[in-house]
């Protein structure tokens with residue numbers, strides 16, 4: 001039998017280390033939509049709960065989007081097929097393989113190369129010729145996060161700006177203050193050599209004294225504040241806007257009031273203004289919104305590669321209770337060689353309990369849950385990616401979008417369920433699924449309390465896949481599992 005990798009007592013020094021680790025990890029939640037209360041776990045795993053610890057962590061689209069941006073290092077590889085629907089199907093379809101073909105201003109080309117871009121991404125190959133065409137064309141573009149949409153519309157804005165004219169000429173709407181800042185940073189980097197082109201943020205808290213004339217050419221902001229600056233304070237003359245960008249449309253429509261505010265802004269733009277809308281997903285609601293707000297659009301879609309469970313071997317272990325689940329997890333962990341693992345729990349309370357247990361047993365684990373700020377989450381994911389921790393314990397905040405390639409083992413310490421206590425199939429797929437093309441092999445273990453077995457069987461039927469039972473005491477069987 002392979003020896004367990006953890007064990008031993010947590011002494012006083014260890015307790016102190018754990019407590020200080022937690023005080024670093026668990027901060028008062030200051031999320032994108034306001035301040036939340038504090039929860040500090042005690043060393044014995046009990047909790048001083050003042051907040052919604054028992055609740056599932058809600059996936060916040062805007063926070064996830066920001067997180068993706070913070071942890072992304074480069075373009076997301078994509079073999080996907082690009083679909084183009086032209087406003088005028090008879091006009092020739094251009095695509096470019098180099099940035100030179102776009103005949104950009106010298107200083108802009110310099111900015112692009114200074115960012116390390118050698119050639120257009122898949123979506124940029126098709127989108128840039130349309131976005132830079134004369135006369136300007138409207139565009140709706142959908143492709144997954146990280147495929148180069150932001151860089152594309154920033155390039156369009158910078159190429160249409162006239163540095164000598166000192167008034168707002170390009171307007172970009174983003175769903176949150178933080179996302180607006182991220183886009184602004186791209187404008188600043190790409191426009192580094194575009195002398196006299198400046199960005200201004202129309203976001204809450206950016207107070208402009210009465211009577212100020214806005215001379216910056218590119219405005220990036222959230223719909224509410226932009227509306228206020230345009231109609232109430234008359235700081236922006238919408239009739240002079242040449243490029244209007246609506247970024248992250250899927251996140252935008254998720255926020256109450258933002259669709260209507262965006263439409264009010266769009267209605268006041270001149271007819272010759274170029275209108276561009278971007279979204280990572282394209283459900284019907286996004287599509288309906290896009291069609292309402294972008295007249296006569298060209299449409300570009302990048303087909304997303306489907307997640308599949310085909311290359312994942314799935315197991316389940318029947319357990320009596322939480323302690324039992326933990327023991328089974330220890331046996332599996334001790335029995336197979338594990339690179340890096342992600343363990344999913346349904347509630348923050350369970351995630352904290354498990355983290356404490358594992359740390360007391362001497363493991364390098366980190367905890368990622370919803371009360372952390374996006375920046376703290378980004379730094380935890382980065383440390384995990386760098387291999388500083390082998391195990392990441394998390395709630396649903398980590399199920400989607402966050403791609404940690406080296407993870408080959410996923411543990412569902414709790415099965416994902418929805419509010420009616422039915423299996424949450426999509427979350428199950430996102431937790432353990434891989435894309436067909438890039439899909440390396442993977443292993444998934446489900447820790448199941450007896451009364452939850454019917455849920456697991458439903459999941460098995462739903463995906464028409466085989467989830468094999470594993471006896472956690474049978475170390476010979478466990479040791480045979482390879483990945």
Ligand SMILES: Nc1ncnc2c1ncn2[C@@H]1O[C@H](COP(=O)(O)OP(=O)(O)OP(=O)(O)O)[C@@H](O)[C@H]1O
Pocket residue numbers: 065068069072073074075076115116117118119120121124143144145146147148149150151152280
């Ligand atoms: N042509 C390119 N060559 C190399 N890197 C690129 C290129 N275009 C964009 N990138 C880089 O790839 C990453 C993703 O690009 P970008 O942020 O534009 O994608 P996105 O589709 O807008 O993602 P999101 O929807 O999350 O904002 C960024 O780090 C960006 O600097």
